[in-house]
Amino acid sequence: MKRIACLFSGLFFMLVVSLSQGNETILQIGEHEFSEGEFWHVYNKNKHLPNFTETPLEFADRFIDYKLKVVEAIHQGLDTTASFKREFNQYAEDLKASFLIDSAALENKARQAFVHMQGIVNASHILIRVEETATPSDTVKAWNKINDMRNRVIAGENFGDLATRYSEDPSAVNNQGKLGYFSAFRMVYPFEKAAFATPVGEVSNIIRTNFGYHIIKVHEKIPNPGRIRVAHIMKMFPRNASDEVKAGFKTEIDSIYQVLRGGESFAQLAANYSDDQNSANNGGEMRPFTLQEMVPEFAFAAFALENDGDFSEPILTDFGWHIIKRLEVSPIGDYASNRNNIMNMMRRDGRNRTGEVSFVQQKRKESNFYLNQDLVNLMKSKARGETDNSSFFNSLSYNNSLSNNDDLLFSYFDKKMSLKEFVLSLKNHQTFNIQTGYNSVEKIMDELIHETIIAVERRDMAKNNPEYRYLINEYHDGLLIFEISNNEVWQNVGSDTIALQNHYRNNIDEFSTPYQLDGVICEVKTRRLLRRVNREINRQGRDFLVQILKDNSRSPDCYRCETDLFEFVSDATNPLNSEKLPEGNRFSKANGDLYWAGVILEPQPIPYREILGHVMSSYQRYKEKLWVIGLREKHEPEFNFNLLKN
Numbered sequence: 001m002k003r004i005a006c007l008f009s010g011l012f013f014m015l016v017v018s019l020s021q022g023n024e025t026i027l028q029i030g031e032h033e034f035s036e037g038e039f040w041h042v043y044n045k046n047k048h049l050p051n052f053t054e055t056p057l058e059f060a061d062r063f064i065d066y067k068l069k070v071v072e073a074i075h076q077g078l079d080t081t082a083s084f085k086r087e088f089n090q091y092a093e094d095l096k097a098s099f100l101i102d103s104a105a106l107e108n109k110a111r112q113a114f115v116h117m118q119g120i121v122n123a124s125h126i127l128i129r130v131e132e133t134a135t136p137s138d139t140v141k142a143w144n145k146i147n148d149m150r151n152r153v154i155a156g157e158n159f160g161d162l163a164t165r166y167s168e169d170p171s172a173v174n175n176q177g178k179l180g181y182f183s184a185f186r187m188v189y190p191f192e193k194a195a196f197a198t199p200v201g202e203v204s205n206i207i208r209t210n211f212g213y214h215i216i217k218v219h220e221k222i223p224n225p226g227r228i229r230v231a232h233i234m235k236m237f238p239r240n241a242s243d244e245v246k247a248g249f250k251t252e253i254d255s256i257y258q259v260l261r262g263g264e265s266f267a268q269l270a271a272n273y274s275d276d277q278n279s280a281n282n283g284g285e286m287r288p289f290t291l292q293e294m295v296p297e298f299a300f301a302a303f304a305l306e307n308d309g310d311f312s313e314p315i316l317t318d319f320g321w322h323i324i325k326r327l328e329v330s331p332i333g334d335y336a337s338n339r340n341n342i343m344n345m346m347r348r349d350g351r352n353r354t355g356e357v358s359f360v361q362q363k364r365k366e367s368n369f370y371l372n373q374d375l376v377n378l379m380k381s382k383a384r385g386e387t388d389n390s391s392f393f394n395s396l397s398y399n400n401s402l403s404n405n406d407d408l409l410f411s412y413f414d415k416k417m418s419l420k421e422f423v424l425s426l427k428n429h430q431t432f433n434i435q436t437g438y439n440s441v442e443k444i445m446d447e448l449i450h451e452t453i454i455a456v457e458r459r460d461m462a463k464n465n466p467e468y469r470y471l472i473n474e475y476h477d478g479l480l481i482f483e484i485s486n487n488e489v490w491q492n493v494g495s496d497t498i499a500l501q502n503h504y505r506n507n508i509d510e511f512s513t514p515y516q517l518d519g520v521i522c523e524v525k526t527r528r529l530l531r532r533v534n535r536e537i538n539r540q541g542r543d544f545l546v547q548i549l550k551d552n553s554r555s556p557d558c559y560r561c562e563t564d565l566f567e568f569v570s571d572a573t574n575p576l577n578s579e580k581l582p583e584g585n586r587f588s589k590a591n592g593d594l595y596w597a598g599v600i601l602e603p604q605p606i607p608y609r610e611i612l613g614h615v616m617s618s619y620q621r622y623k624e625k626l627w628v629i630g631l632r633e634k635h636e637p638e639f640n641f642n643l644l645k646n
Helices: 002-009 011-020 036-047 056-074 081-097 105-118 134-155 159-165 189-197 243-261 266-273 298-303 335-349 355-362 373-385 389-398 421-426 439-465 466-490 497-506 529-539 542-552 608-635 639-646
Strands: 025-028 033-034 119-129 178-182 207-208 212-223 227-236 315-317 320-330 370-373 410-413 415-418 516-524 559-567 593-601
Touching: 002 159, 025 056, 025 439, 033 036, 033 056, 036 056, 036 466, 036 593, 036 639, 056 529, 056 608, 081 439, 081 466, 105 189, 105 335, 105 355, 119 134, 119 189, 134 159, 134 212, 159 207, 178 298, 189 207, 189 212, 227 243, 227 266, 227 370, 243 266, 243 320, 298 315, 298 320, 298 410, 315 373, 355 370, 355 439, 373 439, 410 439, 415 421, 415 439, 415 593, 439 466, 497 608, 516 529, 516 542, 529 542, 529 593, 542 593
Parallel strands: none
Antiparallel strands: 025 033, 119 178, 119 212, 207 212, 227 320, 315 320, 370 410, 410 415, 516 559, 516 593
């Protein structure tokens, strides 16, 4: 915890100055400098927003005002409060995780999972158990056993018989090694990967998981139909029911089926006759399930129904007789709709670690990483020759081929680990056992290298990663601006009745209705009708507009009219230019010529109480404008507009 506290004690200073490193200063407010790079980063993010049309020159004013508020908040010490530090530090630390991964490797793993999700495998396996920390001799012994099983299967022996006799999966005695149907995330990742990679009818290569060594026989591969919601009517019989008892229940379910075919309500029959009390009171409806989550006889019958509302003939499972009604099927969907769920599942089963492992491997290839391979080889050779931990440690500490046990083993930037420190780590490592051989030494060393690289990258991220700096700076500034805006502008606005009423009176035009037309607008769609309308309006007057259109039109399709209270303009003439209509008017994008008739109403003040929310928002904008003017006078910002010309 002390290390973390020390790390963040310097982070606030870095936030102010680090963004200018490697870039010219585009904005200076007192001692605070903001880089050209940050300006363009913020501008380009805004540029992709809908309706954003500002040029960099126009945006500069907003950038200045934004940073003025940040600087003022810092001057007031808002960045030193315990609540601010707690919230900001948590965000900054959490954000680092997304920068400590190889995003491409993680994305590839997610897309592979999606490919697996689209299929279902039916397979069996044989397991020979071996612990991850097993000795080399035990590991070889287990591998020889599983290799013998594979050779015998390839030679023609029955996979199920071998699984029953030799598999160390306890369930194999009863199921001949059969696993049934499964899709992505139902098995540990190495097993899943091998199952989907093995062709139907063939046996996989030997694979190792945390359970031991496996071989897999793939019986079938089918497309994943997704998730289904069904209702069922069930006649349940005891597990060890005789054929005679089952036949009696079959007679009952057949009678229900005939009633269903006659048009009776499925839900009512389920409520009256189904033995599944969990679903009977809900019209027989069950929780949605996938093909792999239900017994195969039931699942395949359900997914075989072609349309919502279809119901099956009676089908038999180990639990009883069923009639199944399809309610809804939800297909797998595309990758985008599944991505969040895939990422969550990857976090649960650990395969998301791929991104971090790949990230560390990339860093190990860079010049900032050093590994003393001679020392590693020496340790490996000693590990092969020793049979207990104590003699192994002694041989490392006092071996004549080492100048001393402080020799450097590996380093990453300024973080170093000597042989002496590594030996101490081995002694304190719970899983280390020299009997497992040099693989144990190398595995623990890789763990320490991984931890060291991640720790250094976390520590130096604000200094070395511009994208991370920009993101935490945005969050830093956003927190400060929210707090200072609340203090200077938003707070107590609602309770300052006198100020609100004065603002309402002083800006009454803002709080009045617009010019409005109480009447009719008509769109004339043909040139022939247009000529006649112009002539008749000049002769009869526009009050007769609708009648003129009716009298002179060959078809009602030649015009359209709407009567309403329209937001309008004060100087409207006939014909009316649609561009003069207020935005949102139903005729503002009309293709034909527009005419109107009726009364243009003058703006009228809206009662104060009816528009109080608008008054409060307007007053807040007014206060903010005055506040920013004051900040510009107080801090005198200097902006280098020449940098916008590049």
